[in-house]
Amino acid sequence: MNINIASQINSFLAALVLLTAFGMLVQRRMYGLVHLFAWQGLFLSLNTAIVGFVADRHHLYISSVLTLTLKVILLPYILHVLIQRLKVHKEVETVVNIPMTMLIGIALVIFSYHLMAPVRELSTLVTRSTLAVALATVMIGLLMMITRKHAVTQIIGFLAMENGLFFAATSATYGMPLVVELGVALDILIAAFIFGIFFFHIHTTFDSLDVEKMARLKEED
Template sequence: MTQLPLLEQAILVLAALTLLASFSMLAQSRLTSAIHSFAWQGVMVAAATALVAAVGHAHHLYLSALLTFSLKGLLIPWMLHRLVRRLNMEREVENIAHPALVVLAGALLVILAYWIALPIERLELASTRNIIAISLAIVLLGLWLMIARRQVVTQVLGFMSMENGLFLAAVASTRGMPLVVELGIAFDVLVAAVLFGVFFFHIHESIESLDTGKLTRLTEEEPA
Protein backbone atom coordinates (compact mmCIF):
# COMPACT_ATOMS: atom_id res chain seq x y z
CA MET A 1 0.00 0.00 0.00
CA THR A 2 1.40 3.33 -1.01
CA GLN A 3 0.60 6.43 0.97
CA LEU A 4 -0.47 9.55 -0.85
CA PRO A 5 1.12 12.78 0.31
CA LEU A 6 -0.94 14.78 2.76
CA LEU A 7 -1.86 17.49 0.25
CA GLU A 8 -3.33 14.96 -2.16
CA GLN A 9 -5.29 13.42 0.71
CA ALA A 10 -6.65 16.91 1.37
CA ILE A 11 -7.76 17.10 -2.29
CA LEU A 12 -9.68 13.85 -1.83
CA VAL A 13 -11.34 15.20 1.32
CA LEU A 14 -12.36 18.36 -0.52
CA ALA A 15 -13.77 16.30 -3.40
CA ALA A 16 -15.82 14.27 -0.92
CA LEU A 17 -17.08 17.48 0.72
CA THR A 18 -18.10 18.80 -2.71
CA LEU A 19 -20.19 15.68 -3.13
CA LEU A 20 -21.70 16.28 0.31
CA ALA A 21 -22.64 19.82 -0.75
CA SER A 22 -24.47 18.36 -3.76
CA PHE A 23 -26.42 16.10 -1.43
CA SER A 24 -27.23 18.95 0.92
CA MET A 25 -28.65 20.89 -2.05
CA LEU A 26 -30.72 17.83 -2.88
CA ALA A 27 -32.10 17.57 0.65
CA GLN A 28 -32.56 21.29 1.40
CA SER A 29 -36.10 22.53 1.11
CA ARG A 30 -35.25 26.14 2.03
CA LEU A 31 -34.14 28.22 -0.91
CA THR A 32 -31.61 30.33 0.95
CA SER A 33 -29.99 27.29 2.57
CA ALA A 34 -29.72 25.60 -0.82
CA ILE A 35 -28.00 28.71 -2.20
CA HIS A 36 -25.59 28.62 0.75
CA SER A 37 -24.80 24.97 0.02
CA PHE A 38 -24.07 25.94 -3.56
CA ALA A 39 -21.73 28.70 -2.38
CA TRP A 40 -19.90 26.20 -0.14
CA GLN A 41 -19.57 23.84 -3.07
CA GLY A 42 -17.96 26.61 -5.11
CA VAL A 43 -15.55 27.39 -2.28
CA MET A 44 -14.64 23.70 -1.95
CA VAL A 45 -14.00 23.33 -5.68
CA ALA A 46 -11.84 26.47 -5.60
CA ALA A 47 -9.85 25.13 -2.64
CA ALA A 48 -9.36 21.79 -4.41
CA THR A 49 -8.12 23.66 -7.50
CA ALA A 50 -5.65 25.65 -5.41
CA LEU A 51 -4.36 22.43 -3.82
CA VAL A 52 -3.98 20.76 -7.23
CA ALA A 53 -2.01 23.84 -8.31
CA ALA A 54 0.20 23.53 -5.24
CA VAL A 55 0.79 19.80 -5.78
CA GLY A 56 1.45 19.99 -9.51
CA HIS A 57 3.20 23.39 -9.52
CA ALA A 58 0.70 24.54 -12.14
CA HIS A 59 0.64 28.26 -11.57
CA HIS A 60 -2.16 29.09 -13.97
CA LEU A 61 -4.45 26.99 -11.79
CA TYR A 62 -4.12 29.52 -8.96
CA LEU A 63 -5.80 32.01 -11.25
CA SER A 64 -8.67 29.68 -12.07
CA ALA A 65 -9.02 28.85 -8.35
CA LEU A 66 -9.35 32.55 -7.63
CA LEU A 67 -11.83 32.90 -10.49
CA THR A 68 -13.91 29.96 -9.25
CA PHE A 69 -13.89 31.28 -5.70
CA SER A 70 -14.98 34.78 -6.64
CA LEU A 71 -17.57 33.68 -9.22
CA LYS A 72 -19.11 30.53 -7.76
CA GLY A 73 -18.31 31.12 -4.13
CA LEU A 74 -19.30 34.76 -3.92
CA LEU A 75 -20.81 36.49 -6.95
CA ILE A 76 -23.36 33.99 -8.30
CA PRO A 77 -24.69 32.98 -4.85
CA TRP A 78 -24.97 36.67 -4.01
CA MET A 79 -26.86 37.34 -7.24
CA LEU A 80 -29.24 34.46 -6.64
CA HIS A 81 -29.71 35.54 -3.05
CA ARG A 82 -30.55 39.06 -4.13
CA LEU A 83 -33.06 37.76 -6.67
CA VAL A 84 -34.74 35.61 -4.06
CA ARG A 85 -34.88 38.58 -1.71
CA ARG A 86 -36.36 40.82 -4.38
CA LEU A 87 -39.05 38.29 -5.19
CA ASN A 88 -39.86 38.01 -1.46
CA MET A 89 -39.12 34.31 -1.43
CA GLU A 90 -36.54 34.27 1.36
CA ARG A 91 -38.75 32.20 3.63
CA GLU A 92 -40.04 30.01 0.84
CA VAL A 93 -39.91 26.31 1.68
CA GLU A 94 -40.29 23.99 -1.26
CA ASN A 95 -42.48 20.98 -0.71
CA ILE A 96 -40.33 18.04 -1.77
CA ALA A 97 -42.26 14.88 -2.56
CA HIS A 98 -40.59 11.84 -0.93
CA PRO A 99 -37.42 13.57 0.36
CA ALA A 100 -35.86 10.31 1.57
CA LEU A 101 -36.36 8.62 -1.80
CA VAL A 102 -34.87 11.60 -3.66
CA VAL A 103 -31.72 11.39 -1.53
CA LEU A 104 -31.45 7.61 -1.84
CA ALA A 105 -31.79 7.86 -5.61
CA GLY A 106 -28.91 10.34 -5.41
CA ALA A 107 -26.82 7.71 -3.60
CA LEU A 108 -27.64 5.23 -6.37
CA LEU A 109 -26.42 7.78 -8.92
CA VAL A 110 -23.10 7.97 -7.07
CA ILE A 111 -22.73 4.19 -7.36
CA LEU A 112 -23.61 4.39 -11.07
CA ALA A 113 -20.99 7.10 -11.58
CA TYR A 114 -18.40 4.96 -9.82
CA TRP A 115 -19.26 1.98 -11.99
CA ILE A 116 -18.95 4.04 -15.16
CA ALA A 117 -15.65 5.56 -14.08
CA LEU A 118 -14.03 2.22 -13.18
CA PRO A 119 -12.29 1.74 -16.57
CA ILE A 120 -10.89 5.29 -16.41
CA GLU A 121 -9.47 4.54 -13.01
CA ARG A 122 -7.49 1.62 -14.42
CA LEU A 123 -5.65 3.97 -16.78
CA GLU A 124 -3.64 5.29 -13.84
CA LEU A 125 -3.49 8.81 -15.22
CA ALA A 126 -2.79 10.53 -11.95
CA SER A 127 -3.11 9.75 -8.27
CA THR A 128 -6.24 11.85 -8.04
CA ARG A 129 -7.95 10.01 -10.89
CA ASN A 130 -10.56 8.65 -8.47
CA ILE A 131 -12.00 12.13 -8.39
CA ILE A 132 -13.41 11.55 -11.89
CA ALA A 133 -16.04 9.26 -10.39
CA ILE A 134 -16.93 11.93 -7.82
CA SER A 135 -17.13 14.64 -10.50
CA LEU A 136 -19.35 12.48 -12.65
CA ALA A 137 -21.55 11.88 -9.61
CA ILE A 138 -21.78 15.64 -9.02
CA VAL A 139 -22.83 16.16 -12.65
CA LEU A 140 -25.48 13.43 -12.37
CA LEU A 141 -26.68 14.83 -9.05
CA GLY A 142 -27.05 18.27 -10.64
CA LEU A 143 -29.13 16.70 -13.38
CA TRP A 144 -31.19 14.84 -10.79
CA LEU A 145 -31.72 18.06 -8.84
CA MET A 146 -33.14 19.67 -11.99
CA ILE A 147 -35.46 16.71 -12.57
CA ALA A 148 -36.62 16.11 -9.01
CA ARG A 149 -37.36 19.72 -8.07
CA ARG A 150 -40.00 22.08 -9.33
CA GLN A 151 -38.65 25.33 -7.97
CA VAL A 152 -36.85 27.31 -10.69
CA VAL A 153 -34.13 28.57 -8.34
CA THR A 154 -33.25 25.01 -7.29
CA GLN A 155 -33.17 23.90 -10.90
CA VAL A 156 -30.72 26.69 -11.67
CA LEU A 157 -28.61 25.54 -8.72
CA GLY A 158 -28.63 22.04 -10.21
CA PHE A 159 -27.41 23.41 -13.52
CA MET A 160 -24.64 25.41 -11.88
CA SER A 161 -23.50 22.51 -9.72
CA MET A 162 -23.21 20.38 -12.88
CA GLU A 163 -20.68 22.93 -14.07
CA ASN A 164 -18.87 22.57 -10.73
CA GLY A 165 -18.60 18.83 -11.32
CA LEU A 166 -17.20 19.27 -14.83
CA PHE A 167 -14.67 21.79 -13.60
CA LEU A 168 -13.56 19.47 -10.79
CA ALA A 169 -13.09 16.62 -13.28
CA ALA A 170 -11.01 18.80 -15.58
CA VAL A 171 -8.81 20.08 -12.77
CA ALA A 172 -8.30 16.79 -10.98
CA SER A 173 -7.66 14.53 -13.96
CA THR A 174 -5.76 16.68 -16.45
CA ARG A 175 -4.34 19.42 -14.24
CA GLY A 176 -6.74 21.96 -15.66
CA MET A 177 -7.85 23.23 -19.03
CA PRO A 178 -6.12 26.02 -20.97
CA LEU A 179 -6.80 29.35 -19.36
CA VAL A 180 -8.68 30.69 -22.40
CA VAL A 181 -11.20 27.86 -22.17
CA GLU A 182 -11.58 28.34 -18.44
CA LEU A 183 -12.18 32.05 -18.82
CA GLY A 184 -14.76 31.36 -21.52
CA ILE A 185 -16.65 28.89 -19.34
CA ALA A 186 -16.51 31.15 -16.31
CA PHE A 187 -18.06 34.04 -18.20
CA ASP A 188 -20.60 31.72 -19.80
CA VAL A 189 -21.74 30.70 -16.34
CA LEU A 190 -21.90 34.32 -15.26
CA VAL A 191 -23.98 35.29 -18.30
CA ALA A 192 -26.21 32.27 -17.67
CA ALA A 193 -26.77 33.45 -14.10
CA VAL A 194 -27.78 36.91 -15.32
CA LEU A 195 -30.13 35.44 -17.94
CA PHE A 196 -31.66 33.09 -15.40
CA GLY A 197 -32.36 36.13 -13.25
CA VAL A 198 -34.27 37.77 -16.10
CA PHE A 199 -36.22 34.57 -16.62
CA PHE A 200 -37.06 34.42 -12.91
CA PHE A 201 -38.71 37.81 -13.17
CA HIS A 202 -40.66 36.87 -16.29
CA ILE A 203 -41.89 33.58 -14.87
CA HIS A 204 -42.74 35.24 -11.60
CA GLU A 205 -44.64 37.98 -13.40
CA SER A 206 -46.73 35.60 -15.48
CA ILE A 207 -47.61 32.93 -12.93
CA GLU A 208 -46.81 34.75 -9.65
CA SER A 209 -44.67 31.86 -8.50
CA LEU A 210 -41.45 30.12 -9.42
CA ASP A 211 -42.98 26.66 -9.23
CA THR A 212 -42.60 25.03 -12.65
CA GLY A 213 -45.33 22.55 -11.75
CA LYS A 214 -47.79 25.40 -12.34
CA LEU A 215 -46.50 25.97 -15.87
CA THR A 216 -48.32 22.88 -17.11
CA ARG A 217 -51.70 24.27 -16.15
CA LEU A 218 -53.73 25.58 -19.04
CA THR A 219 -56.19 27.82 -17.22
CA GLU A 220 -55.95 30.38 -14.44
CA GLU A 221 -58.29 28.51 -12.15
CA GLU A 222 -57.06 26.14 -9.53
CA PRO A 223 -57.74 22.53 -10.51
CA ALA A 224 -60.76 21.21 -8.67
Protein backbone atom coordinates in the same frame (compact mmCIF):
# COMPACT_ATOMS: atom_id res chain seq x y z
CA MET B 1 4.30 18.96 -0.17
CA ASN B 2 4.19 15.23 -0.22
CA ILE B 3 2.26 13.76 -3.10
CA ASN B 4 0.55 11.41 -0.74
CA ILE B 5 -0.70 14.15 1.50
CA ALA B 6 -1.91 16.13 -1.52
CA SER B 7 -3.82 13.12 -2.67
CA GLN B 8 -5.37 12.77 0.76
CA ILE B 9 -6.40 16.41 0.84
CA ASN B 10 -7.77 16.13 -2.65
CA SER B 11 -9.89 13.13 -1.71
CA PHE B 12 -11.09 14.88 1.41
CA LEU B 13 -12.17 17.93 -0.54
CA ALA B 14 -13.88 15.67 -3.07
CA ALA B 15 -15.81 14.08 -0.25
CA LEU B 16 -16.85 17.53 0.96
CA VAL B 17 -18.01 18.50 -2.52
CA LEU B 18 -20.08 15.35 -2.66
CA LEU B 19 -21.42 16.03 0.78
CA THR B 20 -22.56 19.51 -0.17
CA ALA B 21 -24.16 18.05 -3.28
CA PHE B 22 -26.17 15.68 -1.11
CA GLY B 23 -26.87 18.55 1.23
CA MET B 24 -28.40 20.51 -1.62
CA LEU B 25 -30.48 17.51 -2.57
CA VAL B 26 -32.15 17.45 0.84
CA GLN B 27 -32.11 21.14 1.77
CA ARG B 28 -35.61 22.61 1.81
CA ARG B 29 -34.84 26.26 2.44
CA MET B 30 -33.78 28.59 -0.30
CA TYR B 31 -31.14 30.44 1.70
CA GLY B 32 -29.75 27.12 2.89
CA LEU B 33 -29.42 26.00 -0.68
CA VAL B 34 -27.56 29.14 -1.68
CA HIS B 35 -25.19 28.75 1.28
CA LEU B 36 -24.50 25.14 0.42
CA PHE B 37 -23.80 26.18 -3.13
CA ALA B 38 -21.33 28.76 -1.89
CA TRP B 39 -19.61 26.12 0.27
CA GLN B 40 -19.35 23.80 -2.67
CA GLY B 41 -17.71 26.58 -4.65
CA LEU B 42 -15.25 27.17 -1.84
CA PHE B 43 -14.20 23.50 -1.68
CA LEU B 44 -13.84 23.51 -5.43
CA SER B 45 -11.66 26.58 -5.36
CA LEU B 46 -9.44 25.12 -2.63
CA ASN B 47 -9.14 21.87 -4.52
CA THR B 48 -8.13 23.71 -7.70
CA ALA B 49 -5.46 25.63 -5.86
CA ILE B 50 -4.03 22.45 -4.30
CA VAL B 51 -4.02 20.60 -7.59
CA GLY B 52 -2.30 23.59 -9.15
CA PHE B 53 0.32 23.56 -6.43
CA VAL B 54 0.98 19.81 -6.62
CA ALA B 55 1.06 19.60 -10.38
CA ASP B 56 2.91 22.88 -10.71
CA ARG B 57 0.32 24.35 -13.05
CA HIS B 58 0.22 28.03 -12.29
CA HIS B 59 -2.77 28.91 -14.39
CA LEU B 60 -4.88 26.80 -12.02
CA TYR B 61 -4.33 29.50 -9.40
CA ILE B 62 -6.10 31.94 -11.68
CA SER B 63 -9.04 29.64 -12.17
CA SER B 64 -9.09 29.01 -8.45
CA VAL B 65 -9.39 32.74 -7.79
CA LEU B 66 -12.01 33.01 -10.51
CA THR B 67 -14.03 30.23 -8.93
CA LEU B 68 -13.77 31.92 -5.60
CA THR B 69 -15.02 35.29 -6.83
CA LEU B 70 -17.71 33.90 -9.09
CA LYS B 71 -19.13 30.89 -7.33
CA VAL B 72 -18.51 31.77 -3.75
CA ILE B 73 -19.20 35.49 -3.77
CA LEU B 74 -20.89 36.81 -6.88
CA LEU B 75 -23.41 34.13 -7.82
CA PRO B 76 -24.63 33.49 -4.26
CA TYR B 77 -24.99 37.24 -3.88
CA ILE B 78 -27.07 37.49 -7.05
CA LEU B 79 -29.22 34.58 -5.95
CA HIS B 80 -29.65 36.14 -2.53
CA VAL B 81 -30.83 39.38 -4.06
CA LEU B 82 -33.20 37.53 -6.35
CA ILE B 83 -34.72 35.55 -3.52
CA GLN B 84 -35.24 38.70 -1.50
CA ARG B 85 -36.72 40.67 -4.36
CA LEU B 86 -39.05 37.91 -5.46
CA LYS B 87 -39.93 36.89 -1.89
CA VAL B 88 -39.50 33.21 -2.59
CA HIS B 89 -37.58 32.13 0.50
CA LYS B 90 -40.26 29.74 1.69
CA GLU B 91 -39.75 26.01 1.73
CA VAL B 92 -39.21 24.19 -1.52
CA GLU B 93 -41.63 21.54 -2.61
CA THR B 94 -40.20 18.44 -4.17
CA VAL B 95 -41.69 16.12 -6.77
CA VAL B 96 -40.25 12.98 -5.18
CA ASN B 97 -39.96 12.78 -1.40
CA ILE B 98 -36.57 13.48 0.18
CA PRO B 99 -35.54 9.97 1.35
CA MET B 100 -36.32 8.58 -2.08
CA THR B 101 -34.19 11.29 -3.68
CA MET B 102 -31.36 10.39 -1.34
CA LEU B 103 -31.57 6.75 -2.33
CA ILE B 104 -31.48 7.64 -6.01
CA GLY B 105 -28.49 9.89 -5.31
CA ILE B 106 -26.63 7.04 -3.59
CA ALA B 107 -27.40 4.76 -6.52
CA LEU B 108 -25.96 7.40 -8.82
CA VAL B 109 -22.73 7.61 -6.81
CA ILE B 110 -22.31 3.84 -6.95
CA PHE B 111 -23.04 3.94 -10.65
CA SER B 112 -20.38 6.62 -11.18
CA TYR B 113 -17.75 4.63 -9.32
CA HIS B 114 -18.63 1.59 -11.36
CA LEU B 115 -18.38 3.65 -14.53
CA MET B 116 -15.06 5.22 -13.67
CA ALA B 117 -13.32 2.01 -12.53
CA PRO B 118 -11.53 1.42 -15.85
CA VAL B 119 -10.37 5.04 -16.01
CA ARG B 120 -8.83 4.75 -12.57
CA GLU B 121 -6.86 1.72 -13.70
CA LEU B 122 -5.38 3.67 -16.58
CA SER B 123 -4.80 7.11 -15.12
CA THR B 124 -1.59 8.09 -13.35
CA LEU B 125 -2.71 11.45 -12.00
CA VAL B 126 -2.81 12.31 -8.33
CA THR B 127 -6.45 13.24 -8.65
CA ARG B 128 -7.67 10.11 -10.43
CA SER B 129 -9.79 8.82 -7.57
CA THR B 130 -11.92 11.96 -7.54
CA LEU B 131 -13.16 11.58 -11.10
CA ALA B 132 -16.07 9.39 -9.96
CA VAL B 133 -17.05 12.02 -7.39
CA ALA B 134 -17.06 14.67 -10.11
CA LEU B 135 -19.36 12.58 -12.30
CA ALA B 136 -21.63 11.87 -9.35
CA THR B 137 -21.84 15.62 -8.62
CA VAL B 138 -22.94 16.26 -12.22
CA MET B 139 -25.59 13.60 -12.01
CA ILE B 140 -26.84 14.76 -8.63
CA GLY B 141 -27.15 18.27 -10.04
CA LEU B 142 -29.28 16.93 -12.84
CA LEU B 143 -31.30 14.89 -10.37
CA MET B 144 -31.90 18.03 -8.36
CA MET B 145 -33.20 19.80 -11.45
CA ILE B 146 -35.59 16.93 -12.05
CA THR B 147 -36.93 16.58 -8.51
CA ARG B 148 -37.51 20.24 -7.71
CA LYS B 149 -40.38 22.31 -8.94
CA HIS B 150 -39.02 25.75 -8.23
CA ALA B 151 -37.24 27.72 -10.95
CA VAL B 152 -34.55 29.07 -8.57
CA THR B 153 -33.70 25.58 -7.32
CA GLN B 154 -33.46 24.37 -10.83
CA ILE B 155 -30.90 27.05 -11.57
CA ILE B 156 -28.92 26.07 -8.49
CA GLY B 157 -29.05 22.50 -9.72
CA PHE B 158 -27.73 23.65 -13.05
CA LEU B 159 -24.89 25.59 -11.42
CA ALA B 160 -24.08 22.54 -9.27
CA MET B 161 -23.81 20.50 -12.43
CA GLU B 162 -21.37 23.04 -13.77
CA ASN B 163 -19.37 22.72 -10.56
CA GLY B 164 -19.23 18.99 -11.13
CA LEU B 165 -17.94 19.48 -14.65
CA PHE B 166 -15.28 21.89 -13.45
CA PHE B 167 -14.27 19.42 -10.80
CA ALA B 168 -14.03 16.70 -13.41
CA ALA B 169 -11.84 18.93 -15.56
CA THR B 170 -9.35 19.63 -12.75
CA SER B 171 -9.23 16.05 -11.54
CA ALA B 172 -9.08 14.32 -14.90
CA THR B 173 -6.60 16.49 -16.79
CA TYR B 174 -5.34 19.10 -14.30
CA GLY B 175 -7.75 21.67 -15.68
CA MET B 176 -8.70 22.91 -19.07
CA PRO B 177 -6.64 25.52 -20.94
CA LEU B 178 -7.05 28.90 -19.35
CA VAL B 179 -8.87 30.42 -22.32
CA VAL B 180 -11.57 27.77 -22.09
CA GLU B 181 -11.95 28.26 -18.38
CA LEU B 182 -12.24 32.00 -18.77
CA GLY B 183 -14.90 31.46 -21.41
CA VAL B 184 -16.84 29.06 -19.22
CA ALA B 185 -16.66 31.45 -16.29
CA LEU B 186 -17.99 34.26 -18.42
CA ASP B 187 -20.76 32.02 -19.73
CA ILE B 188 -21.83 31.15 -16.21
CA LEU B 189 -21.92 34.80 -15.26
CA ILE B 190 -23.99 35.76 -18.26
CA ALA B 191 -26.27 32.77 -17.71
CA ALA B 192 -26.88 33.97 -14.17
CA PHE B 193 -27.93 37.38 -15.41
CA ILE B 194 -30.21 35.90 -18.03
CA PHE B 195 -31.78 33.62 -15.42
CA GLY B 196 -32.35 36.62 -13.22
CA ILE B 197 -34.18 38.43 -15.97
CA PHE B 198 -36.21 35.36 -16.82
CA PHE B 199 -37.19 34.82 -13.22
CA PHE B 200 -38.74 38.24 -13.15
CA HIS B 201 -40.63 37.55 -16.35
CA ILE B 202 -41.82 34.13 -15.26
CA HIS B 203 -42.85 35.60 -11.94
CA THR B 204 -44.90 38.36 -13.52
CA THR B 205 -46.47 36.04 -16.09
CA PHE B 206 -47.39 33.11 -13.87
CA ASP B 207 -47.48 34.81 -10.48
CA SER B 208 -45.21 32.06 -9.26
CA LEU B 209 -41.85 30.49 -9.93
CA ASP B 210 -43.26 26.98 -9.92
CA VAL B 211 -42.23 25.44 -13.23
CA GLU B 212 -45.23 23.13 -13.14
CA LYS B 213 -47.31 26.14 -14.07
CA MET B 214 -45.43 26.34 -17.33
CA ALA B 215 -47.14 23.16 -18.48
CA ARG B 216 -49.96 25.52 -19.41
CA LEU B 217 -47.85 26.67 -22.33
CA LYS B 218 -48.27 23.29 -23.98
CA GLU B 219 -50.34 23.17 -27.13
CA GLU B 220 -53.62 21.35 -26.73
CA ASP B 221 -54.63 18.68 -29.24
